[in-house]
Amino acid sequence: MPAKVGYLRKRAENFCKGLKRAVQSLSPRKRRKVSETDKENEPAKASTSPSDISILPDVFLALPPLLPAIFPRAIFTPYGSYFHQNTQPDVPVVNSMPSDHDTPAFQKAAAADPAAQDVESRGTSKGYKDPKVDPFIKHRLESMHIFLNQYTDPRSKTYGHWGASVLQTAVGLARGRHCVRTVCKLARQYIHDREILPINPYGEWKDSLLIDEDLAADINLHLQEIGNHITSEKLVQYLSQPEVMAKHGITKKISVSHGRAVLGGQKRPIFRWTERRNVVCERDTK
DSSP states (O other): OHHHHHHHHHHHHHHHHHHHHHHHTSOHHHHHHHHHHHHHTGGGOOOOBTTBOOOOHHHHHTOGGGHHHHSSOEEEOTTSOEEEOOOSTTSOOOOSSOOOTTOOOHHHHHHHHHHHHGGGOOOSSSSOOOOOOOHHHHHHHHHHHHHHHHHHOTTSTTTTOHHHHHHHHHHHTTOOHHHHHHHHHHHHHHHHHSOOSSOOOTTOTTOOGGGSHHHHHHHHHHHHHHTTOOOHHHHHHHHTSHHHHHHHTOOSOOOHHHHHHHHHOSSSOSOOSSOOHHHHHHHHHO
16 A cells, blocks of 8 residues: 555656646636636645645546646647647647747648649549659658648648647558658648659669769769779778768768679679770771
């Protein structure tokens, strides 16, 4: 029994700390409403004053009836926290997601929502027309459209709240925090310039670095400066320089074997270990 009382007392102390922070964030109008609720619940003996809150273990167990008066709607999420619906204009809204300082303007988000629907539009003519949207982009379009609807539709419970809207979107899609970050990034980019990010990356993981013509030109220039002392190690050192990585968007350092493949690749080699046959033939015939 003493162990149980100690456990309840510890829970009561933690609850008191959270309750103090919650009451301090309330507006004067809401504080008056909470005080009136406390007077109606005298047996609970719970004071909601921010400076003096003392709750015994037995009173702590009797507090759930008071919670609706303090927190209008508390929705617990699988992410370990909760957010409150703004049912009254003067009650601050606490989002479970961290506040985004670069949240787009509400008017721009409202204008981007119908524009997102028009991306897949095929016109009004009869017959089937391919919208040229692959499943990868289609899934992200639908996620972004659901999120903007949650954020801009007055009927939504998370209307006007960026973090709460994207969290509810991820929950509806049965996704996690990575989905939250991805949808936020897509929505911000689309609201800013009406472009869909990212482009479908399927089939691009094994592309050579030489697809970038600027990078290929810089590598050729560097190899010309080296002269006859070309090695894959020197190429790796060149591509590992911070300024080169930042210029061409290289995020990881390449290996020596990768550098060797870049130098003598079969598809687009930039360095030949032997002379071309036509050059050798022309020189021998002279």
